[in-house]
Each structure stands twice: as structure tokens, then as C-alpha cells.
Amino acid sequence: MTRDEIRSTLLGCLVAVAPEIDAEEIEDDADLREELDLDSMDVLRWVQGIHKALGVEIPEEDYGQIVSLEDAVSYVAARV
Amino acid sequence: MAEFVMPSLGADMSAGVLAKWRVALGDRVAKGDIIAEVETDKGLIEVEVFEAGVVESFLVQEGEKVPVGTVLAEIQTAPASAPAPVSAPVSAPGSIISAGASDLVLDGPLASPAVRRRAHELDVSLPSVRGTGEHGRITLDDLVGVGQRARSAPGARVRISPYARRVAMERGIDISRLSGSGPGGAIQASDVLSVTAHPASAAVSPAERMQRAIAAAMTRANDEIPHYYVEQSIDMANAIAWLRETNASVSVSERLVSGVLVLRAVALALRKHKSLNATWQGPEPVPSAEIHVGLAVSLRGGGLVAPALRNTDQGSLGELMVRMTDLVGRARAGTLRSSEMTSATITLTSLGERGVESVTPIIFPPQVAIVGCGATVERPWVVEGKVVPRPIMRVTLGADHRVSNGHQGSRFLTALDRLLQEPEKL
Numbered sequence: 021m022t023r024d025e026i027r028s029t030l031l032g033c034l035v036a037v038a039p040e041i042d043a044e045e046i047e048d049d050a051d052l053r054e055e056l057d058l059d060s061m062d063v064l065r066w067v068q069g070i071h072k073a074l075g076v077e078i079p080e081e082d083y084g085q086i087v088s089l090e091d092a093v094s095y096v097a098a099r100v
Numbered sequence: 101m102a103e104f105v106m107p108s109l110g111a112d113m114s115a116g117v118l119a120k121w122r123v124a125l126g127d128r129v130a131k132g133d134i135i136a137e138v139e140t141d142k143g144l145i146e147v148e149v150f151e152a153g154v155v156e157s158f159l160v161q162e163g164e165k166v167p168v169g170t171v172l173a174e175i176q177t178a179p180a181s182a183p184a185p186v187s188a189p190v191s192a193p194g195s196i197i198s199a200g201a202s203d204l205v206l207d208g209p210l211a212s213p214a215v216r217r218r219a220h221e222l223d224v225s226l227p228s229v230r231g232t233g234e235h236g237r238i239t240l241d242d243l244v245g246v247g248q249r250a251r252s253a254p255g256a257r258v259r260i261s262p263y264a265r266r267v268a269m270e271r272g273i274d275i276s277r278l279s280g281s282g283p284g285g286a287i288q289a290s291d292v293l294s295v296t297a298h299p300a301s302a303a304v305s306p307a308e309r310m311q312r313a314i315a316a317a318m319t320r321a322n323d324e325i326p327h328y329y330v331e332q333s334i335d336m337a338n339a340i341a342w343l344r345e346t347n348a349s350v351s352v353s354e355r356l357v358s359g360v361l362v363l364r365a366v367a368l369a370l371r372k373h374k375s376l377n378a379t380w381q382g383p384e385p386v387p388s389a390e391i392h393v394g395l396a397v398s399l400r401g402g403g404l405v406a407p408a409l410r411n412t413d414q415g416s417l418g419e420l421m422v423r424m425t426d427l428v429g430r431a432r433a434g435t436l437r438s439s440e441m442t443s444a445t446i447t448l449t450s451l452g453e454r455g456v457e458s459v460t461p462i463i464f465p466p467q468v469a470i471v472g473c474g475a476t477v478e479r480p481w482v483v484e485g486k487v488v489p490r491p492i493m494r495v496t497l498g499a500d501h502r503v504s505n506g507h508q509g510s511r512f513l514t515a516l517d518r519l520l521q522e523p524e525k526l
């Protein structure tokens with residue numbers, strides 16, 4: 021799976037959690053919580069979506085490694 | 101026969117647009133079925149019916165804006181030869197008014213079926229009429245002359261020609277704000293077109309409308325409710341440790357967030373502190389036998405809704421988490437149900453995730469209390485004589501002094517603290 025494919029999947033999971041966001045506008049290095057006004061429940065739903073889509077389980081203690089989209093792509097790419 | 105009326109989906113709502121019928125004439129409906137969608141300043145709400153029967157007639161068409169209490173449809177609840185059954189309880193949110201049994205009033209003022217029929221003919225909203233009968237019952241005499249006044253009063257049913265309605269809808273104009281120059285004050289297309297020339301009358305965005313509705317409700321709350329506040333700092337170490345351990349041992353789909361622990365703890369604390377779990381109805385509070393905590397949900401496009409998680413004190417934490425996730429998702433998607441918009445008996449607002457350490461919230465009428473949570477932050481804390489860093493959350497209770505006092509409020513917060521020290525029992 022390429023990084024672009026992972027990025028696209030992660031974005032899809034994000035839009036499923038927050039349909040009102042504009043996926044095109046998200047900058048890869050932006051803090052997603054800050055930028056998209058995500059709360060802990062949104063992050064959990066995103067993590068659940070990633071698990072369902074790609075089979076990658078992200079433990080809570082690793083949430084700090086998926087702060088931005090770029091971070092998340094790297095994290096998942098290393099495990100998918 | 102029962103009447104399905106435009107429900108009041110919040111203290112700030114005076115009218116709503118019947119956006120869509122979800123049933124057809126002749127359809128059989130069961131209690132709790134969603135039969136309509138109503139557009140309010142808080143978004144699109146799915147409205148449930150609280151009586152079983154057959155949809156007999158639609159009295160309001162899709163796209164029509166009508167005041168709260170307007171009869172939207174008639175529902176045949178029983179064979180014509182049989183007496184109509186008693187319908188929903190007074191507090192039921194589906195706003196069914198039974199017109200079958202004599203003097204039966206299930207949502208709104210006391211009035212006989214004859215009075216209700218006459219009020220409907222006159223387009224008069226009964227809650228706006230002062231009853232002079234026994235116990236404030238509205239009589240036919242009370243309606244004399246009211247119809248004419250009601251048509252010019254705010255919130256009255258709007259008379260408008262179909263073409264004018266279509267023009268208004270196309271231009272996004274709120275017809276309840278228009279004056280009619282047609283027969284009987286009916287709004288005509290020319291009335292609508294004359295308004296379009298005035299930019300000040302132009303439609304506002306949904307976000308602006310929602311903010312205006314919030315402003316109206318909060319202003320009313322500030323003006324009418326004598327708030328008092330008590331605050332407590334709660335050591336969240338046990339709760340966080342338990343949560344971390346629990347989440348590490350379950351699948352990702354079963355994880356919990358700390359908010360669900362606070363939500364459950366608030367609900368359980370209310371079991372013993374019933375004066376805070378009530379609504380203010382006229383001159384006195386009405387305690388609620390059930391605990392429905394409203395959850396303040398900020399909408400990313402702007403705005404705020406506080407739908408209820410019904411029976412928050414019941415079921416497992418896992419079930420509550422699923423329900424909370426669903427509710428928040430639907431709040432943001434604009435697919436809440438009428439019962440969720442009207443049944444909260446207290447509200448919980450959490451702004452801690454945004455970094456603020458404490459919240460001084462305003463009560464949502466007609467509720468009589470609100471709980472605000474700040475961020476959980478590391479603070480020096482004395483444990484067994486030693487100063488140690490602990491994760492501390494500041495919780496504020498805002499309550500109505502007409503209903504409870506600081507002593508009761510303090511006891512509630514102490515109970516909340518105690519419950520959060522034993523998260524495994526939540």
C-alpha cells in the first residue's frame with residue numbers, strides 16, 4: 021500500500037467522523053485536533069475507522085504519534 | 101382522534117418549518133415512530149409520534165412555517181365507534197394532544213375538545229390564551245375576539261397564498277415576519293416581493309439563526325433564573341488509571357473516553373440529589389423521575405445543541421459510550437429526534453478539551469441545573485500528607501436558587517467526586 025493510498029484512506033476515515041470538514045483544505049502537517057476542532061471522541065472514532073479500514077490498531081498511548089495527517093500516514097505505513 | 105402538533109423543541113422555539121412528512125396518508129404509525137422532520141433554528145429535527153394509529157389527514161404542508169402547538173396532522177387512534185385512548189403523558193415530547201376524551205389535556209393548557217377545535221378553526225395557539233375557567237381552563241368565551249388578535253400576534257399561524265409561499269421559499273424569506281395585504285390579512289406575492297427590496301429583511305444563515313436562538317434562550321435564562329454556583333476540584337487519577345487499564349484490555353471498538361465516566365457519575369449523583377434533576381414549570385419545579393442528561397455539543401460550523409441521553413443512569417458504561425457516540429454524531433449531522441431535544445433534565449458541558457480550566461455555565465431553561473467541566477490538568481495535590489502531582493478536574497455546578505441552594509449543590513458535587521474515585525462501579 022503506498023503512502024498516497026494510506027493518506028487517502030485516513031482522510032476518508034476522517035471525513036466519516038467529521039463530514040463537515042473539507043478534506044482538500046487539510047494541510048498534512050497541521051495539528052488535526054486544533055485545525056479540525058476534533059475532540060477525544062472524534063479521535064477515537066477516527067482510530068476505530070482506521071482499524072476497520074486497514075486493520076491497524078492504534079493504542080491510546082500512541083495517540084501522540086498521530087497528531088497530524090503526515091504523522092498518521094507514517095504511523096500506519098510502518099504497520100500496514 | 102389525536103392531533104399531532106408542532107412540538108416545542110427547546111425553550112427558545114416559537115415556530116418551526118414542517119420540512120418533510122415521513123409518512124403518507126393512511127399509514128399506520130406506532131408510538132415512537134418518526135413521522136416528520138421539522139426545521140428549527142437548531143437544525144433539522146426528526147419528530148416522533150407518541151400515539152399509535154393511522155394517519156388521517158395532513159393539516160400543514162411541507163415547507164410551511166407554523167407556530168409551536170399548531171396541529172400538523174390528525175391521527176385516528178381507534179375505530180370511530182370506540183372512545184379514543186389516553187395518549188402520551190404531559191411531559192412527552194411528541195406533542196400529541198388527544199381530542200377524544202373530554203377535557204383531556206396532554207400537552208398544553210386545559211381545554212375541552214370543542215375549544216380545541218374552535219381554536220384550530222381560528223388559528224389560535226391555545227398556550228397564548230388566558231383561561232378563565234376552573235384551574236385556568238380555557239373556555240369558548242375565552243376565544244371570542246382572540247382569533248383576530250392572534251392573527252396579528254407573534255407566533256400566530258400565517259395565512260399566505262400558495263404562490264406567495266413559493267416565492268418566499270425561493271427567496272429564503274421568513275413568512276412569519278411578513279404583513280399580509282390580502283383578504284383577512286393573507287400574505288400575497290406582492291407582499292413577499294416588496295420585502296425583497298429591503299436587505300435588512302433578507303434571510304440569515306442557519307449558523308446565524310442558531311446563534312440568535314441560543315442568544316435568546318441564554319438571555320432569558322440569565323434574566324429569569326437566579327443562578328448560584330459551587331465548584332469542586334476533583335482528583336481524576338483513579339478514573340484515568342482505570343480508563344487506561346480498561347481501554348488497553350478491550351478492542352478498539354470498545355474503548356471509552358473519560359467524558360462517559362463523568363456523564364455516568366453525574367447521572368448517578370442525581371439519583372440522590374433529586375432537586376437538581378427537574379424542570380421549572382410555571383411557579384414551581386417539577387422533579388423528574390427519570391434522569392436524562394443533556395450533552396452540550398458544539399457544532400464545528402458554529403452553534404451549540406444539547407440533546408438528551410435518555411436514562412443516563414442505566415445500562416453498562418459500554419452501552420452508554422455507544423449511545424453517546426451516536427448522539428454526538430447525529431447532533432453534528434443534524435439528525436436529532438424531537439424527544440432528544442426536549443427531554444433533558446440537566447445539562448453537562450465539557451470544555452476541558454479546549455484547554456480551559458473551569459466553566460461557569462448558564463442553565464438551559466426549563467432545566468434547573470447545569471454541570472460544567474474544565475480540563476484535567478496536573479496540579480500539586482496533598483495525598484497522605486505529601487504534595488504530589490495529580491490530574492485535577494474542576495467541576496462547576498450552576499443551579500437555580502428557586503429550586504435548590506448551595507448546600508444541596510455542594511453535596512451533589514461531593515457525591516460526584518466520590519463516584520469518580522471508584523470508576524469501576526460506574
